[in-house]
Amino acid sequence: MQHPPKADLVRPLGADEVVDHLREDPADGVHPYDLRTLGGLIESGALPPALDRTYPLAEVPDAVRRLRDGRVRGKIAIRVGGSGHGTRPGAEPAEGG
Incomplete structure:
Protein backbone atom coordinates (compact mmCIF):
# COMPACT_ATOMS: atom_id res chain seq x y z
CA MET A 1 0.00 0.00 0.00
CA GLN A 2 1.10 3.55 -0.52
CA HIS A 3 0.73 6.02 2.35
CA PRO A 4 -2.42 6.29 4.46
CA PRO A 5 -3.33 9.94 5.12
CA LYS A 6 -1.55 10.15 8.49
CA ALA A 7 1.44 7.93 7.71
CA ASP A 8 3.77 10.91 7.58
CA LEU A 9 2.67 11.89 11.09
CA VAL A 10 3.55 8.57 12.70
CA ARG A 11 6.77 7.74 10.87
CA PRO A 12 8.84 10.25 12.93
CA LEU A 13 7.50 8.51 16.06
CA GLY A 14 9.21 5.31 15.00
CA ALA A 15 6.52 3.54 12.98
CA ASP A 16 8.28 1.19 10.56
CA GLU A 17 5.06 0.11 8.93
CA VAL A 18 1.69 1.81 8.70
CA VAL A 19 -1.49 -0.22 8.16
CA ASP A 20 -4.65 1.33 6.79
CA HIS A 21 -7.27 -0.57 8.80
CA LEU A 22 -9.98 0.53 6.39
CA ARG A 23 -8.27 -1.41 3.60
CA GLU A 24 -6.39 -4.17 5.40
CA ASP A 25 -7.45 -6.61 8.10
CA PRO A 26 -4.89 -6.34 10.91
CA ALA A 27 -5.78 -9.90 12.00
CA ASP A 28 -4.64 -11.41 8.70
CA GLY A 29 -1.67 -13.63 9.40
CA VAL A 30 -2.19 -13.71 13.19
CA HIS A 31 -1.65 -17.23 14.46
CA PRO A 32 -4.47 -18.55 16.71
CA TYR A 33 -1.84 -19.54 19.30
CA ASP A 34 -0.88 -15.86 19.65
CA LEU A 35 -4.51 -14.94 20.37
CA ARG A 36 -4.87 -17.73 22.94
CA THR A 37 -1.67 -16.63 24.64
CA LEU A 38 -2.84 -13.01 24.73
CA GLY A 39 -6.26 -14.07 26.06
CA GLY A 40 -4.60 -16.13 28.78
CA LEU A 41 -2.45 -13.19 29.87
CA ILE A 42 -5.52 -10.94 30.08
CA GLU A 43 -7.58 -13.52 32.01
CA SER A 44 -4.77 -14.19 34.49
CA GLY A 45 -4.35 -10.50 35.22
CA ALA A 46 -0.77 -10.47 33.94
CA LEU A 47 -1.81 -8.00 31.23
CA PRO A 48 -4.25 -5.56 32.85
Missing part, protein backbone atom coordinates in the same frame (compact mmCIF):
# COMPACT_ATOMS: atom_id res chain seq x y z
CA PRO A 49 -6.13 -2.98 30.77
CA ALA A 50 -4.84 0.58 30.86
CA LEU A 51 -7.88 1.99 32.65
CA ASP A 52 -7.63 5.55 33.94
CA ARG A 53 -10.96 5.75 35.73
CA THR A 54 -14.49 4.41 35.83
CA TYR A 55 -17.28 6.99 35.97
CA PRO A 56 -20.99 6.49 36.67
CA LEU A 57 -23.25 7.62 33.86
CA ALA A 58 -24.21 10.78 35.79
CA GLU A 59 -20.56 11.92 35.74
CA VAL A 60 -19.96 11.60 31.99
CA PRO A 61 -19.48 15.40 31.65
CA ASP A 62 -16.60 15.20 34.18
CA ALA A 63 -15.10 12.28 32.26
CA VAL A 64 -15.30 14.18 28.97
CA ARG A 65 -13.67 17.26 30.54
CA ARG A 66 -10.85 15.11 31.91
CA LEU A 67 -10.37 13.54 28.48
CA ARG A 68 -10.52 16.91 26.69
CA ASP A 69 -8.00 18.43 29.11
CA GLY A 70 -5.52 15.67 28.34
CA ARG A 71 -5.43 14.34 31.91
CA VAL A 72 -6.30 10.74 30.97
CA ARG A 73 -3.67 8.00 31.18
CA GLY A 74 -5.46 5.02 29.65
CA LYS A 75 -9.10 4.44 28.86
CA ILE A 76 -12.18 5.80 30.59
CA ALA A 77 -15.02 3.42 31.39
CA ILE A 78 -18.62 4.53 31.93
CA ARG A 79 -20.66 2.49 34.43
CA VAL A 80 -24.36 2.26 33.62
CA GLY A 81 -26.45 1.49 36.68
CA GLY A 82 -25.24 1.08 40.23
CA SER A 83 -24.09 3.90 42.44
CA GLY A 84 -20.91 5.57 43.52
CA HIS A 85 -18.45 8.05 42.13
CA GLY A 86 -15.69 7.86 39.55
CA THR A 87 -12.72 5.75 40.60
CA ARG A 88 -9.32 4.73 39.38
CA PRO A 89 -8.52 1.03 39.65
CA GLY A 90 -7.39 0.48 43.24
CA ALA A 91 -7.91 4.15 44.15
CA GLU A 92 -10.21 6.34 46.18
CA PRO A 93 -13.22 8.11 44.55
CA ALA A 94 -12.47 10.78 41.94
CA GLU A 95 -11.94 14.39 43.01
CA GLY A 96 -15.13 16.24 43.80
CA GLY A 97 -17.00 13.00 44.54
